[in-house]
Amino acid sequence: MILTREGIAYRVAGDLPEGSYVNLGIGIPSMVPAYLSSDKEIFIHSENGILGVGPMAATGEEDPDVVDAAKGYVTLVPGASVFDHVTSFTIIRGGHLTHAIIGAIEVAANGDLANWRMPGQKVPGVGGAMDIAFNVKNLFVAMTHVSNKGEPKIVARCTSPLTAPHCVRRIFTDLAVIDVEREGLVLREVAPGVEPAAVQAQTGAPLRVAGDCREMDVPVEFNGVRLID
Amino acid sequence: MILTREGIAYRVAGDLPEGSYVNLGIGIPSMVPAYLSSDKEIFIHSENGILGVGPMAATGEEDPDVVDAAKGYVTLVPGASVFDHVTSFTIIRGGHLTHAIIGAIEVAANGDLANWRMPGQKVPGVGGAMDIAFNVKNLFVAMTHVSNKGEPKIVARCTSPLTAPHCVRRIFTDLAVIDVEREGLVLREVAPGVEPAAVQAQTGAPLRVAGDCREMDVPVEFNGVRLID
Amino acid sequence: MIDKTVANCGEAVAQVFDGASIMFGGFGNPGVPANLIEAIRRQGTTNLVAIHNGAGIGDFALGGLFQDGRIRKLTASFPINPGSWAFRERYLKGDVELELVPQGTLVERIRAAGAGLGGFYTPTGPGTELAAGKEVRIFNGREYVLEMPLDADFALIKAYRGDRLGNLSYRKAMRNFNPIMATAAKVVIVEVEELVAVGSLSMEEIHTPGIFVDHIVQINRDPRLFDPQKERSAS
Amino acid sequence: MIDKTVANCGEAVAQVFDGASIMFGGFGNPGVPANLIEAIRRQGTTNLVAIHNGAGIGDFALGGLFQDGRIRKLTASFPINPGSWAFRERYLKGDVELELVPQGTLVERIRAAGAGLGGFYTPTGPGTELAAGKEVRIFNGREYVLEMPLDADFALIKAYRGDRLGNLSYRKAMRNFNPIMATAAKVVIVEVEELVAVGSLSMEEIHTPGIFVDHIVQINRDPRLFDPQKERSAS
Numbered sequence: 006m007i008l009t010r011e012g013i014a015y016r017v018a019g020d021l022p023e024g025s026y027v028n029l030g031i032g033i034p035s036m037v038p039a040y041l042s043s044d045k046e047i048f049i050h051s052e053n054g055i056l057g058v059g060p061m062a063a064t065g066e067e068d069p070d071v072v073d074a075a076k077g078y079v080t081l082v083p084g085a086s087v088f089d090h091v092t093s094f095t096i097i098r099g100g101h102l103t104h105a106i107i108g109a110i111e112v113a114a115n116g117d118l119a120n121w122r123m124p125g126q127k128v129p130g131v132g133g134a135m136d137i138a139f140n141v142k143n144l145f146v147a148m149t150h151v152s153n154k155g156e157p158k159i160v161a162r163c164t165s166p167l168t169a170p171h172c173v174r175r176i177f178t179d180l181a182v183i184d185v186e187r188e189g190l191v192l193r194e195v196a197p198g199v200e201p202a203a204v205q206a207q208t209g210a211p212l213r214v215a216g217d218c219r220e221m222d223v224p225v226e227f228n229g230v231r232l233i234d
Numbered sequence: 235m236i237l238t239r240e241g242i243a244y245r246v247a248g249d250l251p252e253g254s255y256v257n258l259g260i261g262i263p264s265m266v267p268a269y270l271s272s273d274k275e276i277f278i279h280s281e282n283g284i285l286g287v288g289p290m291a292a293t294g295e296e297d298p299d300v301v302d303a304a305k306g307y308v309t310l311v312p313g314a315s316v317f318d319h320v321t322s323f324t325i326i327r328g329g330h331l332t333h334a335i336i337g338a339i340e341v342a343a344n345g346d347l348a349n350w351r352m353p354g355q356k357v358p359g360v361g362g363a364m365d366i367a368f369n370v371k372n373l374f375v376a377m378t379h380v381s382n383k384g385e386p387k388i389v390a391r392c393t394s395p396l397t398a399p400h401c402v403r404r405i406f407t408d409l410a411v412i413d414v415e416r417e418g419l420v421l422r423e424v425a426p427g428v429e430p431a432a433v434q435a436q437t438g439a440p441l442r443v444a445g446d447c448r449e450m451d452v453p454v455e456f457n458g459v460r461l462i463d
Numbered sequence: 464m465i466d467k468t469v470a471n472c473g474e475a476v477a478q479v480f481d482g483a484s485i486m487f488g489g490f491g492n493p494g495v496p497a498n499l500i501e502a503i504r505r506q507g508t509t510n511l512v513a514i515h516n517g518a519g520i521g522d523f524a525l526g527g528l529f530q531d532g533r534i535r536k537l538t539a540s541f542p543i544n545p546g547s548w549a550f551r552e553r554y555l556k557g558d559v560e561l562e563l564v565p566q567g568t569l570v571e572r573i574r575a576a577g578a579g580l581g582g583f584y585t586p587t588g589p590g591t592e593l594a595a596g597k598e599v600r601i602f603n604g605r606e607y608v609l610e611m612p613l614d615a616d617f618a619l620i621k622a623y624r625g626d627r628l629g630n631l632s633y634r635k636a637m638r639n640f641n642p643i644m645a646t647a648a649k650v651v652i653v654e655v656e657e658l659v660a661v662g663s664l665s666m667e668e669i670h671t672p673g674i675f676v677d678h679i680v681q682i683n684r685d686p687r688l689f690d691p692q693k694e695r696s697a698s
Numbered sequence: 699m700i701d702k703t704v705a706n707c708g709e710a711v712a713q714v715f716d717g718a719s720i721m722f723g724g725f726g727n728p729g730v731p732a733n734l735i736e737a738i739r740r741q742g743t744t745n746l747v748a749i750h751n752g753a754g755i756g757d758f759a760l761g762g763l764f765q766d767g768r769i770r771k772l773t774a775s776f777p778i779n780p781g782s783w784a785f786r787e788r789y790l791k792g793d794v795e796l797e798l799v800p801q802g803t804l805v806e807r808i809r810a811a812g813a814g815l816g817g818f819y820t821p822t823g824p825g826t827e828l829a830a831g832k833e834v835r836i837f838n839g840r841e842y843v844l845e846m847p848l849d850a851d852f853a854l855i856k857a858y859r860g861d862r863l864g865n866l867s868y869r870k871a872m873r874n875f876n877p878i879m880a881t882a883a884k885v886v887i888v889e890v891e892e893l894v895a896v897g898s899l900s901m902e903e904i905h906t907p908g909i910f911v912d913h914i915v916q917i918n919r920d921p922r923l924f925d926p927q928k929e930r931s932a933s
Contacts, residue, residue: 024700026909046700048863048909052566053490053639056907062691069493069689070623070635076491076544078691084863084896086907087635089642089670090490091574091813094567095881098587098814101909128551129563130543131593136567139587140814170590253465255674275465277628277674281801282725282874285672291926298728298924299858299870305726305779307926313628313661315672316870318877318905319725320578320809323802324646327579327822330674357786358798359778360828365802368822369579399825575818578806581835581842584816600816602846607816611837635901666870668902 006198008179008223010149012232015040016223017106017147017177021047026056028097028137030107030120031075033147037106040227048082050102052133054093057085074133097136105141107134109148109173111163114210116173116185118146119165131168138169150178150207157209159183159190180204182221189213194221197233235427236408237452239378241461244269245423245452246335246376246406250276255285257326257366259336259349260304262376266335269456277311279331281362283322286314303362326365334370336363338377338402340392343439345402345414347375348394360397367398379407379436386438388412388419409433411450418442423450426462467629467679468658472502475652475680479503479617484512486573486644487525488620491517491544492689494637496621496654497524498682503619509533514573514615516566516640518542518550523687529553538613540566565593568610570643576612577646585610618648622671625655626662629676630669638670645675654682702864702914703893707737710887710915714738714852719747721808721883722760723855723876726752726779727924729868731856731889732759733917738854744768749808749850751801751875753777753785758922764788773848775801800828803845805878811847812881820845853883857906860890861897864911865904873905880910889917 008016014036021027021037023045029035038060041047049058051073058073059080067078081087096102111119118138121131138144152158159176176183181204182194192201192212201214225233237245243265250256250266252274258264267289270276278287280302287302288309296307310316325331340348347367350360367373381387388405405412410433411423421430421441430443454462469475476499479485485503489495503511504527511534518539519525528534529549537559542550553559564572565587575583584607588594598609620641622631631653633641645651658681704710711734714720720738724730738746739762746769753774754760763769764784772794777785788794799807800822810818819842823829833844855876857866866888868876880886893916 050909051636053493053636055636056909064691067689067691068635069684070637072491072493072636081635081901084861084865084908085901086865086904087638087901088904088907089633089638090566090570090640091643092907093639094570095809095813096907096909098567098571098585099812099881100814101881128543128554129561130539130541131563131565132541133566135565135591135593136587167591279674280871282728282871284871285674293926296924296926297870298919299872301726301728301871310666310870313626313630313673314666315630315669316666316873317669317672318873319801319805319875320878321672322874323805324574324578325672325674327802327806327820328577328646329579330646357778357789358796359774359776360798360800361776362801364800364826364828365822396826571813571815579821580806581819581821581837581840583810583818586814586816602816605816632902665903667867667905668900670902 006233007196009231009234011036011230012223013147013177013179015227015232016182016221017145019222021104023047025103026050026101028102028105028141032108034106034108035075050096052093054088054090055081055085057082094136097133098140100140100142102141104143104145105137106145106147107137109146109158110165111158111160112146112173112176113160113163114189116171117163118168118173119163120168122166124165134168138172143174144172145175145177146173147177150180157207160209180207183212191215192218194219196221235462236425238460238463240265240459241452242376242406242408244456244461245411245450246374248451249374250333252276254332255279255330257331257334257370261337263335263337264304279325281322283317283319284310284314286311323365326362327369329369329371331370333372333374334366335374335376336366338375338387339394340387340389341375341402341405342389342392343418345400346392347397347402348392349397351395353394363397367401372403373401374404374406375402376406379409386436389438409436412441420444421447423448425450466627467676468627469678469680472498472654472680472682473506475499475678476502476506478650479508481508482510483617484514484615486615486618486648487513487515488639488641488644490639492520494621494633494639494641495524495688496619497688498654499619499652500524500528504528504531510535512536514538514613516540516569517544518547520544520546522549529559532558534559536560536562538562538564540564540569563593570640572610572613573643573647576614577643580612582609582611584608615648616650618644618651620644620651620653622653622655624657624659624664625653625679626659626664628661629673629679630664631655631671631676632664632668633670642671645671650677651675652678654680656682656684701862702911703862704913704915707733707889707915707917708741710734710913711737711741713885714743716743717745718852719749719850721850721853721879722748722750723853723874723879725874727755729856729872729874729876730759730923731854732923733889734854734887735759735763739763739766745770747771749773749848751775751804752779753782755779755781757784764794767793769794771795771797773797773799775799775804798828805875807845807848808882809878811849812878815847817844817846819843850883851885853879853886855879855886855888857888857890859892859894859899860888860914861894861899863896864908864914865899866890866906866911867899867903868905877906880906885912886910887913889915891917891919
């Protein structure tokens with residue numbers, strides 16, 4: 006059994022303690038807030054100058070001056086603040102965020118991240134990805150374990166252009182939770198019923214299985230959403 | 235006849251056009267606003283984050299949160315804005331002020347300014363003087379022509395530590411208005427009844443007398459204040 | 464009396480010349496000076512160098528300038544919004560040069576120009592292709608890239624409220640690049656939704672002091688800038 | 699629930715240790731966190747490295763720390779206010795080291811630390827004794843000095859209003875160094891005149907977002923900080 010995209014987001018949410026200040030990338034990372042426990046106060050940062058992004062605005066209730074970094078119309082939570090781009094990147098570059106969660110094209114065994122330019126992509130765009138990858142303390146990757154073509158996205162060495170070297174701390178996929186440590190990748194958790202060897206088989210770099218490697222604590226369903234398939 | 239300190243301030247005020255954004259040093263420069271025509275809108279900048287400094291606050295009407303760079307309790311004019319030190323020095327260093335008016339210990343013929351450390355001064359302090367001297371387009375010096383000891387303050391070469399090299403545009407004294415030009419000092423105006431030769435006699439560097447050198451347009455008295463002695 | 468107001472957008476941008484470099488404020492739609500940009504489009508100005516986070520959306524405002532072939536170079540961080548098809552077409556045809564800059568470096572370069580700095584060392588980029596050819600220097604064991612100031616002939620920005628002195632206040636997330644671009648261009652032109660009397664902006668809510676502003680014009684919010692349903696169906 | 703409030707100044711500064719580097723906000727009296735500083739004085743912390751624009755005024759707050767011999771080094775731009783006699787005496791006795799920095803360079807160095815930059819080139823200083831021994835580099839024909847970031851273990855700052863999340867709003871000219879110091883220290887401790895409920899600060903009036911703040915304490919304005927008549931007669 007493997008996690009759905011929602012399941013990955015659920016698992017990531019469990020790693021964010023109260024008081025976290027978190028920047029979220031597009032895709033799976035953007036789904037994390039739906040799974041944050043309402044008794045944990047956590048502030049979501051958006052590059053365009055918001056601290057305290059809330060859920061997407063309901064249809065008809067969009068505020069023309071409130072979008073997130075993905076340009077979607079969002080709401081703001083109580084206690085949210087707004088600021089200019091200088092302050093927003095002071096927050097990022099100055100290391101003030103506690104976490105960032107981003108997608109990846111590839112992650113290498115040494116923590117190198119490639120997520121800004123697909124092979125063959127003709128028009129490049131980087132946005133705030135490099136500032137985040139170079140400067141946020143706890144950089145978490147949330148992604149499917151393998152590509153659409155079934156190829157490992159966790160690799161010995163990235164072939165796509167790097168976003169930043171040695172930056173990823175932890176990888177959350179539909180199969181596993183993997184830490185990037187000085188000696189290499191450490192398998193910490195596996196999806197329910199998945200053997201470490203099966204994770205290794207879909208991974209392009211050697212995994213050391215942690216002594217306390219365990220099954221992820223993710224329910225099959227949450228609020229009617231399927232988390233495990 | 236020579237100008238009083240108030241007279242120098244009056245003469246400087248005449249050089250500030252409507253729409254000027256001006257930083258004022260302590261001493262004679264701080265007296266300039268009293269002589270600005272009320273039909274000219276001019277904004278006074280203070281290093282500590284004010285654009286739109288007004289007159290000193292009346293006794294008993296001081297606002298504890300409104301001081302100027304000299305730490306005096308001042309008022310704010312309509313349309314004043316307040317900001318942090320970063321923005322305040324963006325304004326100074328970025329060249330956004332139109333004028334700054336400061337005092338000097340010495341000004342050299344090449345425009346070098348010394349105004350932050352007196353000879354023999356044991357405890358140094360520089361404040362915003364260097365940022366202003368290095369970066370404001372029209373840097374005006376307002377000072378007495380000679381020191382308390384009667385020595386020229388306009389010199390061939392500064393002997394006190396420099397605030398900035400080649401920065402002064404125009405010098406206003408109790409005797410004269412002198413421009414710093416590429417070729418050296420040019421005497422533009424003299425105090426009423428003062429001969430150019432008398433100005434030269436009290437100046438430590440050669441003056442070229444401008445073809446249209448004239449008497450300063452300063453009245454003997456203004457609002458009951460003596461401008462010329 | 465200082466009066467920086469101008470009657471309409473056409474007058475506000477009349478001095479923008481062919482070949483000018485222009486900073487455009489905004490991120491997504493919020494804070495985009497769409498009315499000023501449309502005025503530039505109407506007056507036919509061309510051969511422009513644009514500085515903006517993205518590359519415009521749709522066939523309107525900055526997107527429209529790309530569609531009309533008026534821009535020869537773009538400095539941006541994220542010109543790949545799905546709505547930026549006008550830029551995309553021009554870029555793929557080779558009509559537009561692109562200088563791609565990480566978003567934090569883009570804003571910091573603009574800030575350096577506005578604050579009079581000669582350059583700065585940022586930790587973002589060493590070892591990536593966006594730092595290729597740039598000076599890398601180590602401070603306290605960490606690598607930094609030397610980045611240079613980025614200024615422009617004009618900045619076109621948008622604010623919520625403003626007065627005749629150029630004091631500006633922004634609403635919520637429309638602030639983004641606007642205040643910093645206001646510091647970094649020779650001529651700064653602002654569109655505001657409300658022109659208010661001097662003294663009616665709270666001193667603590669003025670985000671851009673008037674000293675940074677040259678011209679200010681009151682506009683109506685263009686409905687093409689806010690159509691969540693259409694945007695939703697397009698993405 | 700995030701709650702950064704602490705009951706009193708003593709508790710707020712309890713973690714400040716001997717030998718710590720501390721940024722002190724304020725300029726003149728406005729924005730000086732006098733109650734926090736007095737709490738440090740009471741708890742006896744010593745051997746401190748201070749970063750402040752001036753050197754304190756009178757025998758109170760920062761002036762008091764100098765009087766009591768608690769500060770071994772000061773980084774400042776203008777330590778020569780007539781009221782800074784406590785610093786002056788210590789400095790002339792050789793008890794305090796002074797690093798003198800132009801005011802704009804001081805604030806920019808603090809900003810560089812808060813914004814994660816490795817250093818920057820400022821046009822202020824080349825050819826003067828304050829740039830002696832520093833790297834000078836020419837960009838576009840102009841000389842610039844390389845200046846390095848300045849951080850600290852603690853920042854003690856003051857704001858007007860704040861909430862339990864650490865969001866802060868400053869009144870008039872009390873802002874000065876406070877917002878930027880809040881970005882540049884490991885631990886940021888704030889005194890506010892009013893602690894307000896979350897959501898009651900206007901979003902456009904929050905000058906320091908809570909992310910920069912660690913501890914916040916509500917104080918009463920100390921009358922010793924505001925006595926215009928006494929100050930007038932002293933100068």
